[in-house]
Amino acid sequence: MSVEVRVPTLGESVTEATIATWFKKPGDSVAVDEMLCELETDKVTVEVPSPAAGTLAEIVAEEGETVGVDALLATLDAGDGASDGGSKDDAEEKPKAKPDADETPAKGGNGSTDVMVPTLGESVTEATVATWFKQVGDAVSQDEMLCELETDKVSVEVPAPCGGVLTEIVAPEGTTVDAKAKLAVISGSADGTVEPGPRPDASEEKAQASSGKDVEDAPAAKKIMAEKGIDAASVKGSGRDGRVMKEDVVKAAAGSAPAKTESPAQAPRAPDAAEDADRIERVKMTRLRQTIARRLKDAQNTAAILTTYNEVDMTEVMALRNTYKEAFEKKHGVRMGFMSFFTKACCHALKEVPEVNAEIDGNEIVYKNFVHMGVAAGTPQGLVVPVIRNADRMSFAEIEKAIGEKGRRARDGKLSMAEMQGGTFTISNGGVYGSLMSSPILNPPQSGILGMHKIQDRAMVVDGEIVIRPMMYLALSYDHRIVDGKGAVTFLVRVKEALEDPRRLLMDL
Template sequence: MTTEVRVPTLGESVTEATVATWFVKPGDTVQVDQMLCELETDKVTVEVPAPAAGQLAEIVAAEGETVGVNTLLAQIAAAGGAAAPTPQPKASKPAAPAPQANEAKMTDVMVPTLGESVTEATVATWFKKVGDAVAVDEMLCELETDKVSVEVPSPVAGVLAEIVAAEGATVDAAARLAVIAEGASAGDTPAPAASAPAKAPAAGDAPPASPSARKAMAAAGLSADAVSGTGRGGRVMKEDVARAAAAAPAAAPAPVSIPVAAPPAASSRAPVAAEDAAREERVKMTRLRATIARRLKDAQNTAAMLTTYNEVDMSGVMEIRNSYKDMFEKKHGVKMGFMAFFVKACCHALKEVPEVNAEIDGQDIVYKNYVHMGVAVGTPTGLVVPVVRDADQMGFAAIEKKIAELGARARDGKLSMAEMQGGSFTISNGGVYGSLMSSPILNPPQSGILGMHKIQERPVVVGGQIVIRPMMYLALSYDHRIVDGKGAVTFLVRVKEALEDPRRLLMDL
């Protein structure tokens, strides 16, 4: 009985790949999930694991071949039928099977699922070093993506034999991070020591290159020693050649140019006095912070962003909250806050002004018949926006529970990518930090974001009398390309009316 090894799904828009490297040969014994080969696409490198244990009977697609999705790559003979073919590898290379006789099983630690639209991450911290004993599910390292931090647990118990991706390295969604000698103890260091030198290229050798990388180097007129490899074991990948080719023209004119006309340095700061520089600390920007900076700037550059303001008397909401908060918490097990009132008020207003809940897609406007409410949460690493899905169909208690759960997961860095995608409108509460008034920035591709602020007692005129009321400034930033001023003002007025008279929410008025 044989098991077929086929090309896995490569991505929504990727239909073919190149077989870059085979890590095993016909006749080799393979384990379940052992890496058999590496495929190269236009965007990422994909490792193909063994779907079953047994013996590699045949390689159908050789290195350098272009294959489509679901193409047959190889065939694995069942473990029970491995006895007959065993002499073949012995005849060609007698020493090959010998090292596997008494070795601990080596298990690869792979990058976990990062999210639908996330293709790479940065290795932020290793909690273990080579030679350390690890237990099942013990945290090995932490990865940093554009939006969240992901902890990588150990899939097996044993000894960390090799760290493939060091701290600071950028890895793709299918990369190998480390190797664990399964079942070994901390004193068994010979196995990792033997495997580490095998991975490192010889001092005088040029780094290895995949077939597609060799073609790209030939087309670009680059030599192998001019390209730095970022692939497995220093392997030169196609994207490495593209980066080297792009850098080559910029590097050529540098010696000839006048110093003043040289390309700008990485830092654009003005010179700093030596005594000041000694008291400064320079820290590399995290991927999350860099992504926040890029997205906020993109929002300003892309959308025709405008902000309109209003103020709301919070007396009605505060009265209801003070009257029912104890009963609410006793029944539902969650505190009654202000956020559920704002979510319900926004859902109510979005029904009347649907363009605030829409987005622009090319030449089309996409109107959404649902409300996935993003709630901005400040964390130690930056601002994230978890999404309360179908908030318009939820009650007060369900909204408060979901917001509390997402807020706790956000502060602990445990949010998944799915929990931060698909929002149609966002609420940002700067009031928790004491902000009296601000202009929130849109969360693309959304067309609206509501800014809440500090509740402050102020004198207002009610029925011809000056009275003291708890007032809050509201700010709606919107994309003027899709939302007109009338729609934006109407939306904010409806939110104000619903909050000043919460009974409107119950009667859908």
């Protein structure tokens, strides 16, 4: 039976890869999960395992070729290779395939239940185990939180699928796991009626954590370690079950390389390590913070970001809000804030200047005849941008309810991936933190973001007289590749006009 070997999923926004190395030749016998070849993308190196045991019949994509996702790499003659040549004992020792996450709780032997990684969301293929709330030997009840996972976007809590005793932690804190990995094992009945077993000795627990799983390191990783004389025990693996990958060895080699020395005249004064050591704290960046950093830098490197400023007199909006806020809250059950006014004003302006609501896709400009409004929110975990879909069709009350609900979910870390995707324009309110003026950074692939700031009483000249008015600076950052200066200024002026005379929104002016 012929089995096809295809390019695996390469990650979000990655569409192609280059064949770097083939580890096997046509005619070679291969075992299940044995590495066949290595692909290189613009972000990472991906190794392709064999989907079945057999013989490598044909290599379709040679080294150096560029291939897309799901492209055919090779074909196997299944059943003719390593699986048939092995002994009966070898076949019995072959590990069973991991159950799908959809089938959890997965039943193991002796009344045990496997704790699997829950659904992480579309396009999310891995997570990092951030915190274990339970230890081996602890009794747990059904739905009690066992651990917390961190993905590129959100934190995910993992509840116990049944009651019992936590007998094994397969993925300790800091481990990167894929979407179908096993995290732990719970023993006991569903009601948790089982006597807690003895806790493992501390030294044994430490040894288990340091030794990792009995897995084969990546062939490319072993090759580099051999060439550079690096001890495998000194390299922390980031692959499945602690498997050492090529990039892990590269990082380890770079970290152990001696630093370049400079002459005393050129080198800056280094801090006294002995004096400052007890006042320095190093904390590993969370996956969310790493993603935020990468995306913001990518935005600066990709888009031609320019910012234009204006100021708005908030007198009319504040008067309207003060007049109707009690009646509004009584009828709709939500407080009237400023965000609904700004959302409405932006939706109104985007109709006149649609390029601010568009995005670049290759050599094309994609215009959106709808507004999915992103509302940037600061949380203890970092900046997130939940999306209010079809905001242009919502009433003031619907917008306030949606923003309030998304804000609560963001602070609690309960936002799903779907709730933070698909935005066409973003509003960021730095004024809640006291910011007087700033230049917001685009949220790719969007072409515009409006920055709100604090309301401050200032002396203004109105009809030839100096009066005190509540003023706010507005900042529109936009992608100059598709938005001209005229369009950006027009957009900001329309927002200003709508806020200084809210009746224009009702009259569609």
